[in-house]
Amino acid sequence: MSRRETTKLETRQLILEAARKLFHTKGPEQCTMRDIAKEAGVSPASVVVHFKSKTALLEVALYEDIERTIANAVATMPHENASLHDRLMHIAHCMYGFYDNDRELYRVLIRDTTFEKAGENPYLTQQLEDYLQFFGAMIEQEKAQGTVQPAADARIAAASLFSLYFTVLMEFLRNPNMTLDMALGWLAATAHQHLTGILTPKEVKEK
Amino acid sequence: MSRRETTKLETRQLILEAARKLFHTKGPEQCTMRDIAKEAGVSPASVVVHFKSKTALLEVALYEDIERTIANAVATMPHENASLHDRLMHIAHCMYGFYDNDRELYRVLIRDTTFEKAGENPYLTQQLEDYLQFFGAMIEQEKAQGTVQPAADARIAAASLFSLYFTVLMEFLRNPNMTLDMALGWLAATAHQHLTGILTPKEVKEK
DNA sequence: TGTACATCAGTGAACGCGCGTTCACTGATGTAC
DNA sequence: TGTACATCAGTGAACGCGCGTTCACTGATGTAC
Numbered sequence: 001m002s003r004r005e006t007t008k009l010e011t012r013q014l015i016l017e018a019a020r021k022l023f024h025t026k027g028p029e030q031c032t033m034r035d036i037a038k039e040a041g042v043s044p045a046s047v048v049v050h051f052k053s054k055t056a057l058l059e060v061a062l063y064e065d066i067e068r069t070i071a072n073a074v075a076t077m078p079h080e081n082a083s084l085h086d087r088l089m090h091i092a093h094c095m096y097g098f099y100d101n102d103r104e105l106y107r108v109l110i111r112d113t114t115f116e117k118a119g120e121n122p123y124l125t126q127q128l129e130d131y132l133q134f135f136g137a138m139i140e141q142e143k144a145q146g147t148v149q150p151a152a153d154a155r156i157a158a159a160s161l162f163s164l165y166f167t168v169l170m171e172f173l174r175n176p177n178m179t180l181d182m183a184l185g186w187l188a189a190t191a192h193q194h195l196t197g198i199l200t201p202k203e204v205k206e207k
Numbered sequence: 208m209s210r211r212e213t214t215k216l217e218t219r220q221l222i223l224e225a226a227r228k229l230f231h232t233k234g235p236e237q238c239t240m241r242d243i244a245k246e247a248g249v250s251p252a253s254v255v256v257h258f259k260s261k262t263a264l265l266e267v268a269l270y271e272d273i274e275r276t277i278a279n280a281v282a283t284m285p286h287e288n289a290s291l292h293d294r295l296m297h298i299a300h301c302m303y304g305f306y307d308n309d310r311e312l313y314r315v316l317i318r319d320t321t322f323e324k325a326g327e328n329p330y331l332t333q334q335l336e337d338y339l340q341f342f343g344a345m346i347e348q349e350k351a352q353g354t355v356q357p358a359a360d361a362r363i364a365a366a367s368l369f370s371l372y373f374t375v376l377m378e379f380l381r382n383p384n385m386t387l388d389m390a391l392g393w394l395a396a397t398a399h400q401h402l403t404g405i406l407t408p409k410e411v412k413e414k
Numbered sequence: 415t416g417t418a419c420a421t422c423a424g425t426g427a428a429c430g431c432g433c434g435t436t437c438a439c440t441g442a443t444g445t446a447c
Numbered sequence: 448t449g450t451a452c453a454t455c456a457g458t459g460a461a462c463g464c465g466c467g468t469t470c471a472c473t474g475a476t477g478t479a480c
Contacts, residue, residue: 148406211454
């Protein structure tokens with residue numbers, strides 16, 4: 001890597017660190033691009049050169065934190081004999097706990113990214129895709145062990161469980177009165193229901 | 208109602224109609240509060256008197272359209288002997304079809320409302336609550352008929368099915384390549400899975 | 415190896431735009447007597 | 448019933464702010480010969 005390229009990366013990092021700092025201390029909506037530039041000791045125009053918008057900067061600045069949290073959740077996963085439900089809840093616990101550190105910040109981040117047009121948020125989109133793959137693999141593994149029905153579609157199940165996880169997360173970030181335990185309790189109930197179903201056995205058979 | 212109150216309501220309606228028109232023709236992000244005031248033949252300051260922000264105006268302007276669509280979906284519901292799944296899918300079909308008329312507009316609406324802090328969007332919040340009550344009642348009815356397990360929590364089921372519905376809707380609004388049929392197909396698969404579960408029978412028993 | 419030129423990351427100032435907010439005001443409607 | 452005053456919806460202009468974008472520029476780094 002040439003000298004030019006390394007210094008470029010350095011300024012990029014300076015901006016990212018300054019952004020992370022200010023996003024946490026002042027909140028993403030209270031700090032301006034110029035604030036971040038000043039904190040990084042860099043020209044405002046330079047910030048725009050590296051990140052096309054404040055949202056893009058927000059995405060990149062926080063992406064790694066989320067990545068690290070997921071990695072940690074996976075690393076501390078309970079042993080293989082733990083049930084699928086317990087393992088999913090372990091991950092949810094780690095994630096919700098992480099978001100709980102700064103709900104306001106992550107509310108804005110998720111609002112501004114997940115609702116952009118597809119393609120505007122490549123980092124988080126890719127992250128979600130990996131996440132779903134991982135869940136899908138977990139469920140396939142359960143099939144092999146005979147705890148999940150062979151006919152069940154693992155991809156659909158992974159996406160469904162993520163839907164449940166995501167909707168509870170939204171409410172958690174929106175509503176300051178909701179505690180971490182309440183969020184986890186609600187998710188546990190919905191996830192359990194998804195795993196077991198609600199129709200009576202004869203109805204299921206007829207399907 | 209006094210003359211003063213009626214004229215006040217009239218200007219409010221003028222603003223709402225102008226807003227609806229411009230939101231659809233120019234898109235919500237392309238039209239300014241001043242555009243709307245001009246279209247309504249009203250002072251820009253007056254718009255702010257009636258609606259505290261553009262987002263609040265957006266919420267009120269579109270709330271009734273959604274309300275009407277839901278009412279229509281309920282009115283055209285298939286007969287009672289149709290399965291729970293089919294009835295849910297009928298509603299989803301009506302709703303997705305409605306949003307499909309102007310995906311860009313509803314993407315922005317839903318982004319700007321569902322991710323506001325709780326309490327900022329009273330109309331849609333109430334609407335969702337009513338919606339969930341209605342679903343809950345439908346499921347309780349199924350219990351009475353013996354098609355749904357008595358032990359199943361109807362409120363959890365309603366919220367879960369709505370989660371699945373909502374997440375697919377988000378993707379549908381974000382991704383222009385997704386057709387209405389694809390969205391409905393995906394939702395049908397996830398909803399079916401939620402109703403029937405994925406665990407093998409012996410696992411369910413142990414739970 | 416040295417020189418002359420090209421490239422390009424970063425600068426700092428300025429621009430236009432839409433937003434919410436504020437202001438003193440006008441004039442029709444409502445009310446007290 | 449009539450008059451004098453109070454209320455308040457709506458006006459139009461102005462403000463400050465943050466955003467993305469543009470500009471000519473500087474100066475270090477890279478390259479061609």
